[in-house]
Amino acid sequence: MRKTHFAAASIVLAVLITAADAQKIDWQIFAEPFVSTAHAQDIDWQKVDDILGRKPAVSGDVHRYGFPRTDLSVSLDGVSIKPALALGGWLAFKPMHGGAMVMGDLVLLDGEISPVMGKMIANGLEITAVHNHLLRANPETFYMHVAGHGDPVKLATAIHDALAESRTPLTVAMSTAPPAVDLDTAQLDQIIGVKGQANGGVYQFNVPRRDPITQEGMQLTPVGPMGVAIGINFQPTGGGKAAITGDFVLTSDEVNPVITALRTHGIEVTALHSHMLDEQPRLFFMHFWANDDALQLARGLRAALDKTASTKS
Structure with missing residues (x-):
């Protein structure tokens, strides 16, 4: 009887191993939520808050800290840009593998880039x-994207x-x-x-993509706080008009169709580039600008x- 049980167990084990090898099952997928939760509980977030001099917005296991350039007076085509429109630097901390990963986007003047970069490195x-x-x-x-673990x-x-090393307000x-x-x-x-929300006199949208986005084997969720949702900002400029900017998060095959759609509707494409180094799938970020009738721009x-491949309510 023991031999029968052993044989049966061996067959089941062999099947499981074969299936796992054939499908290359990543068992970390199943463990990750539990590991992330445990690490989040181990982190002394109050110390992080104290060092950075501000409280975060907490979404799931992500702590996101805002660093708006409230010290700057920036204008573009006669529009005085509010920090929430295009000057909102940020850092997002997500627990992972015995610590945390950090991703961020810092707003800098040209003379601040080299000293900040030197200190970061x-x-x-x-x-x-x-x-x-x-x-x-x-x-x-200019915008400096940073990462660490x-x-x-x-x-x-x-x-x-x-x-x-910059004049970014630290209080x-x-x-x-x-x-x-x-x-x-x-x-x-x-x-x-999707439903937008007001922030500092600007109406903001985060439109998630349908496909999951990973970096270093970690799924980047929630996508908005981690900077991988399509961001769209409207700043009123009077008479039903708005200045718009933000960034589309795109795969390579989407880049030129989106350029065409934006330009057809009078929206200027102002930048196209990467923000990360080893994300999956490979993503491109397209920034845009216009100042016109808000509803007309929204349709564009x-x-x-x-x-x-974005979501829609």
């Missing part, structure tokens, strides 16, 4: 992109020290009531196809969204 952080998002802005702003307290310290000013968003936001929601953005 010296402290073991990676620079994954440096580029423009806008054209004709005065002063011109390790002890979140050490990562926060390294980033704080690097940002100290949070007292908040005041944000200006009202003078736009038909219900209509914008309907046209874009919707036409571009229809060229992507």
